[in-house]
Amino acid sequence: MKVIKAKTMGMCFGVRDALALMRTIPNPEKTTVYGELVHNPEVLTEITQRGMTTVSETLRIPPFSQAVVITAHGVSQKKKRTLARNTEYIYDTTCPLVRKVHQKAQALQDEGYFIVVIGKSKHVEVKGIIGDLHAYTVVEKPAEVKRYLHKLLGIVCQTTTQPSLAKAIVQRIHDKNPTAQIEYVDTICKPTRSRQQSVEDLLNQVEAMVVVGGANSNNTRQLTELCYQREVPCVQVQNEQELSTAQFHSFNVVGVTAGTSTLDSTIEKVCQKLESY
Numbered sequence: 001m002k003v004i005k006a007k008t009m010g011m012c013f014g015v016r017d018a019l020a021l022m023r024t025i026p027n028p029e030k031t032t033v034y035g036e037l038v039h040n041p042e043v044l045t046e047i048t049q050r051g052m053t054t055v056s057e058t059l060r061i062p063p064f065s066q067a068v069v070i071t072a073h074g075v076s077q078k079k080k081r082t083l084a085r086n087t088e089y090i091y092d093t094t095c096p097l098v099r100k101v102h103q104k105a106q107a108l109q110d111e112g113y114f115i116v117v118i119g120k121s122k123h124v125e126v127k128g129i130i131g132d133l134h135a136y137t138v139v140e141k142p143a144e145v146k147r148y149l150h151k152l153l154g155i156v157c158q159t160t161t162q163p164s165l166a167k168a169i170v171q172r173i174h175d176k177n178p179t180a181q182i183e184y185v186d187t188i189c190k191p192t193r194s195r196q197q198s199v200e201d202l203l204n205q206v207e208a209m210v211v212v213g214g215a216n217s218n219n220t221r222q223l224t225e226l227c228y229q230r231e232v233p234c235v236q237v238q239n240e241q242e243l244s245t246a247q248f249h250s251f252n253v254v255g256v257t258a259g260t261s262t263l264d265s266t267i268e269k270v271c272q273k274l275e276s277y
């Protein structure tokens with residue numbers, strides 16, 4: 001079987017930086033990670049083995065610990081102040097590109113815009129973005145767009161939104177709100193965009209796809225979704241153990257891509273397993 005890897009795939013700089021910082025924390029057993037540091041089961045095991053505790057970000061206030069790690073997905077300033085009341089030190093690994101979304105949304109709100117966030121309302125990144133806003137809505141699909149009773153509409157995106165989806169939602173907002181002044185700030189991050197573009201390119205060359213990434217990873221799911229949209233057979237796996245090569249018996253050329261929280265070593269093992277078939 002011939003395996004073709006996507007030109008750009010796998011871990012992004014935001015996740016790499018968060019991981020690098022996590023590995024240098026001096027008192028891991030006295031440190032709590034607020035939410036999944038990255039949506040990657042191997043990394044979560046590493047965190048536990050280092051002695052750190054991970055608590056769900058749905059906990060309003062985590063139990064006291066000497067240090068708290070904020071994940072690359074970020075939290076609102078409001079939440080950060082709450083966390084600071086229950087710890088001595090915060091390691092903030094928020095990705096600079098997520099910070100940028102917070103800043104853009106805040107700036108638009110300060111100028112009087114009602115904010116439309118394109119993304120998943122339950123996703124931790126979106127919760128962080130809307131946490132400091134007072135007039136906003138979250139839209140996941142074009143069908144959810146309404147006619148808003150505001151003259152100024154400011155739009156930002158969750159960083160891992162599929163560009164074509166964002167485009168469709170923005171168009172729908174224009175269609176439904178023809179008299180509104182609409183300001184769209186495209187905050188889809190470059191690593192997400194380049195990984196999606198690489199998959200688009202790869203889909204022309206392969207018969208089937210394997211997408212490697214955490215089951216909870218939004219950008220991984222978006223890569224899988226792209227394959228489905230192009231009707232290319234595709235499986236999403238977290239590691240090589242989940243990959244059943246029997247599913248690929250009728251294919252000669254298979255493509256591989258991976259979400260932004262996937263370790264290079266995991267991608268390599270998946271490719272080796274496919275190539276050995």
Ligand code: SF4
Pocket residue numbers: 012013014015072073095096097098159160189190191192219260
């Ligand atoms: S996916 Fe984009 S926004 Fe998220 S951590 Fe990576 S670079 Fe940052």
